[in-house]
Amino acid sequence: MKKTQHLSNLENNDHEKVLLLGIAPSHKERWLTIKSLEELASLTITAGGKVIENFIQVKRRLDPATLIGIGKVKELTQICTIFDVDLIIFNRNLSAAQIRNIEKITDVRIIDRTTLILDIFAKHARTKEAKLQVELAQSEYRLPRLIGKGLEYSRLGGGIGTRGPGEKKLEIDRRRIKQRIATLKRAIKKIVQTKKVQRKSRQGIPKIAVVGYTNAGKSSLVNALTNADLVISDHLFSTLDSNTSILFVPPKHKMLISDTIGFLKNLPHDLIASFQATLAEVLEANILIHIVDATDEDFESKISTVDNVLEEINAHKTSRILVFNKTDRLFDEEKARCKRTYPHAVFVSAKENTGLATLKNRLKDFFFGSP
Ligand SMILES: Nc1nc2c(ncn2[C@@H]2O[C@H](COP(=O)(O)OP(=O)(O)OP(=O)(O)O)[C@@H](O)[C@H]2O)c(=O)[nH]1
Ligand SMILES: [Mg+2]
Missing domain, CATH: 3.40.50.11060 (GTPase HflX, N-terminal domain)
Incomplete structure (x- = not known):
């Protein structure tokens, strides 16, 4: 084997x-x-x-x-x-x-x-926050899957001679993983608390979180809107933690915008729960930008996946702006069709910096009302 x-x-x-x-x-x-x-x-x-x-x-x-x-x-x-x-x-x-x-x-x-x-996730985790969360997710996934020979045979009624070291080792492994899970949870809780304190110091500043399916262009959008230098790549799950940048909206408004981990269909609940520290930014935001890859022929089902995850983490009641990205790769008639179906959405290209002024105006109107 x-x-x-x-x-x-x-x-x-x-x-x-x-x-x-x-x-x-x-x-x-x-x-x-x-x-x-x-x-x-x-x-x-x-x-x-x-x-x-x-x-x-x-x-x-x-x-x-x-x-x-x-x-x-x-x-x-x-x-x-x-x-x-x-x-x-x-x-x-x-x-x-x-x-x-x-x-x-x-x-x-x-x-x-x-x-x-x-x-x-393990391959892409770079920061301490991401590494801890990934290890927690891995440990929680492994724990119920630890089955030793002893346990298997005793379940089958194998009886004498089938228990012993196998099961004992299994118990030790299990205990060790449980201890590690507890340590990881404590460390993550600390990060959550530190972030909470940080956020408190930023009280009063409007908060935006960018959410969306993995690879939709969340980091690209934050980079285009601010002068952040976030990692962008065509690989899935390039971003595993949240990064907050300052967004200036003319004439003199200052907002905070957070890039976050992407969502994916059929993500196990435990896995989402492990990303508590990263998802805190989504929960704390006053408004969410839900970004969609307009070139994806399956974008409708991806929109509903994101809606479902938001509901699962209890962020579905937060106001939302739907943003279609990568419009530089759409034909005019595709764009027009999409606009008819989603009349309230904003159409941008993070790559070519188009539609960003409209998006900033929408954010300004949301926080400060239209003039
Ligand atoms: N053509 C085009 N490509 C884009 C645009 N925005 C982003 N991309 C590309 O889409 C891919 C994903 O972009 P990212 O910004 O890393 O996407 P993300 O949503 O942050 O992805 P994860 O963090 O991996 O979930 C990259 O190859 C980008 O170059 C756009 O407006 N037009
Ligand atoms: Mg990203």
């Missing part, structure tokens, strides 16, 4: 060969799975992998041991041999037992969608 290894740690083998696996509940819903595999492919590339093949299985009733059933896993094994696949990424979450069952047959390493996202 191949050893478990982080995708981002593969320095000598930059492009691990990856097969993506999606499960559709019916033929009718197959296109949704195709769409989500496209996103999984972007995530895989961001993590440093190379997508060799996609595998979609239509299955309504999942097999508890292997999800797709032993027959399909065997078929998968053949494909992996033909294409020399190093890693299979499932587009849904798997239990530790499921991973082991499938690995046993395929002899190829298996990871799930959340593990992939956490891997990218």
Whole structure:
């Protein structure tokens, strides 16, 4: 069996060969799975992998041991041999037992969608805030997935001879992770408190937070509006913490604008909860700029994903300005259609600095009323 290894740690083998696996509940819903595999492919590339093949299985009733059933896993094994696949990424979450069952047959390493996202987070975490939050998310994801041989056998009624060291070691691992989670939570709480004090000193200054799907152009917009020097890249989740900059709006207004972590479809609740320190900026904002990549053919579903996450973190009641970005890449008729559908939205290009004056005016009107 191949050893478990982080995708981002593969320095000598930059492009691990990856097969993506999606499960559709019916033929009718197959296109949704195709769409989500496209996103999984972007995530895989961001993590440093190379997508060799996609595998979609239509299955309504999942097999508890292997999800797709032993027959399909065997078929998968053949494909992996033909294409020399190093890693299979499932587009849904798997239990530790499921991973082991499938690995046993395929002899190829298996990871799930959340593990992939956490891997990218670990790769991109630069600040202390981001690093602590990512480690917390990883530990919380690992904890319920720690299953030792002893526990597995005793659950199956294996009895004598199956308990012992396996289970003991497992208990120690579990305790260690729990202790680490507590330490991380304490450290994050400290950051939250420090930030709270900082925010208090800025009381009275209007606060804006930029939210949106990952890669929509949040950091680019903040850079374009202010003179910040935030990291911009075509990779997903380039930003993992919040950065606050000062925004000057003529003639003499000063506001604070925060760039934040991007959202993604089907983010596990625990993972969102781990980013408490970063999301505090969103909760404290007087108004949110919800930025959308106008060139994304699937932007409507991404708008609703962002709406859902905002609801989940209890920020859905905050006022919001919808901003369509990357309009430099839209044809005139596409832009006109979008304007008809979203008459209250603002259309900008963070790259070419267009539409920014309109956005600033909207913010000014919100905070100070129209003249
Ligand atoms: N054509 C075009 N590209 C843009 C525009 N704004 C941003 N981009 C590109 O979109 C990609 C993502 O931009 P970022 O600003 O990093 O996006 P983000 O929302 O901060 O992304 P994450 O932090 O990774 O969630 C980069 O390749 C940018 O160059 C725009 O107005 N037009
Ligand atoms: Mg960013």
